[in-house]
Amino acid sequence: MIKLIVKTFINNYEAIQDKKVREAYGVLGGILGVICNLLLFILKLTIGMLSNSIAVISDAFNNLSDLGSSLISIIGAKMSNRPPDPEHPFGHGRFEYISSLVVSFLIFSVGFQLFKSSISKILAPEKVVFNSALIIILAFSILVKLWMFSYNRYIGKTINSSIQNATAFDSLNDVLATSAVLLTTLISHYFNFSIDGIVGLAISVLILYTGLQIAKDTINLLLGSAPDSALVQDIKTRVSSGQYIVGTHDLKVHDYGPGRILASIHAEFPDTISTIEAHSIVDDLEDQISNQLGINMVVHIDPLSTNTEKLSQVNVFVNQEVRKINDQFCVQHIRITEGLHKTNIIFSIVVPSDIKESEYKGISQTISKRLMAAQNHVSIVVDSVVASNT
Known part of the structure; x- marks a missing residue:
């Protein structure tokens, strides 16, 4: 059903990289949320x-907070699509x-108020x-919330919102909460045993948890969380496929928000390739990634030394120093990019399979520090640490 609504109300709905189309998805999701939650609030409160x-009543006010969330999502969709300005380039x-x-603060606030009301109900129970x-x-509310979960998840995945x-996650919580209320009502009626306040308390705790979880996830995004590993691999694969490119780091x-991702990467070319030719290749790669992934991409050209004698000397030096740290470490894929003032040495490290992945970053840092201390005017790039297959 949501696909039919999207096709009806959003022009050019398949062009999700278009910021206007993305905004339309967000506004549509918000409007549907306002309509559904307003209807449920009135019915449940009554x-x-x-x-x-x-x-x-607790469940009703939970729907009211969801209505507020939908309004905020509409405002957010509109505001986030504003063009850059001098203060926000x-x-x-x-x-x-x-x-x-x-939205997370609103959810938490409602949960706290309902928590207090439920405590009062437990202390002074009244028959339902x-x-x-x-x-x-x-029962109708459960069906509506299941549909809301479905369409919000669809929109969220479609535009990465x-x-x-x-x-969507909050709607799924609402399904569980309303199901619990329905169960409470039936138990109170057929067994003459009131657990109304207890269930209200459980719902409030669920609402509080949802608010905290959404806040945590959002703060991570604002602070700058690690990029998605699949996206990282996709970018590396696309850049590595460029003509003459022998590696990346x-x-x-x-x-900077959905649809506003900036990325940069170093692409390694043999130093026998002209700057003009290399520049033409990376220009094409930047355009391809921008058009297909919606990422503002900058590919930096790193000329790799093809001097076999120097490569051999560096290979001996790196292996000797690395084995002083751990004689089971193995160096692979050594490359050199030479500049006027420093030389970049790039390589991978193969470590024993019994070493935990959580230790890889520390291993990279230790190796980099040792090599730079042993040799002036070099910069070390450990582009990967992998476990041995043996």
């Missing part, structure tokens, strides 16, 4: 007050992350008034 159920894409953070309309509305993904990815 039936909750009539049945005297704190669990249902990389655009306003991170506004979406800020919107997600605001059972009626068939209550059961119908709760943190706020839509957070909303120093890939850096900067995330």
